Amino acid sequence: MKTLAILLCCLLPVVLCWEFPGYPGVDCPTAREKMAQDPQNQWMLPKCNKDGTFQDLQCYDQYPDVPDTCMCCALDGSPLTLPGFGLNIKTCVCLLAQYRIFEHDHDAELPKCEKDGSFAPLQCSEISKECWCVDRNGTVLVPPSTDVHSCD
Numbered sequence: 001m002k003t004l005a006i007l008l009c010c011l012l013p014v015v016l017c018w019e020f021p022g023y024p025g026v027d028c029p030t031a032r033e034k035m036a037q038d039p040q041n042q043w044m045l046p047k048c049n050k051d052g053t054f055q056d057l058q059c060y061d062q063y064p065d066v067p068d069t070c071m072c073c074a075l076d077g078s079p080l081t082l083p084g085f086g087l088n089i090k091t092c093v094c095l096l097a098q099y100r101i102f103e104h105d106h107d108a109e110l111p112k113c114e115k116d117g118s119f120a121p122l123q124c125s126e127i128s129k130e131c132w133c134v135d136r137n138g139t140v141l142v143p144p145s146t147d148v149h150s151c152d
Contacts, residue, residue, distance in 0.1 A: 026077070027048075027052040027053070028046055028047075028048035028049070028052055028053055028054045028055075028077065029048055029052055031046055031054075031077060032045050032046050032048060043060055044058075044060050046058055046073075046077065047059075049075075053075040053076070054073050054074070054075055054076065054077040055073075056072055056073060056074075056075075056092040056096055057070060057071075057072060057089070057090075057091065057092050057117075058070065058071050058072070058073055059071075060083065067088060068083055068084055068085070068086060068087065068088050068089075069083050069084075070083060070088075070089040070090070071083045071089060072089055072092035072095045072096065072117060073092075074096070074099055080092065080095045080096070080098075080099055081095060081117070086115075087115050087116070087117070088115065088116055089116060089117045090116040090117055090118070091116065091117040091118050091136070092117050093117065093118060093119065093136070093137050093138060094111055094112075094113035094114070094117055094118055094119045094120075094138065095113055095117050097110075097111050097119075097138060098110045098111060098113065109125055109126065109127065111123055111134075111138065112124075114136075118136035118137070119134045119135070119136055119137065119138040120134075121133055121134060121135075121151040122148075122150060122151045125144070128144070129146055130144040130145055130146050130148070131144065131145070131146075131148040131149060132144040132145070132148055133148065133151035
């Protein structure tokens with residue numbers, strides 16, 4: 001948990017300085033329109049939900065032969081990851097869960113994520129010393145117990 005907190009503290013300044021795909025206080029369609037007018041930003045036009053928020057998984061398909069061109073963002077466009085850092089993001093389900101928890105309680109235990117953005121199969125609480133197994137989407141498969149040590 002401390003490692004994750006240190007990692008978040010190190011990455012937070014990078015994430016907060018990164019303004020794409022969103023602009024603070026600007027909905028997705030407006031940001032998309034603004035970016036479409038700038039040739040340097042056209043490669044990363046954000047994908048929007050019908051309600052004007054940002055889709056959580058943003059992939060820049062203009063470069064199909066380049067790996068690691070996806071990133072996760074919050075509904076307001078705040079980046080949760082950045083492309084090109086070797087994570088090879090495929091889903092944002094776990095990263096969004098971490099973001100939502102951290103947004104409301106900075107001291108809460110956060111779920112463990114795989115590099116691709118899915119939930120790690122084994123989740124453990126440092127507080128209760130219990131572990132449990134989940135699927136890639138975070139659905140509990142084996143309930144919390146001090147007897148759970150692996151999800152193989």
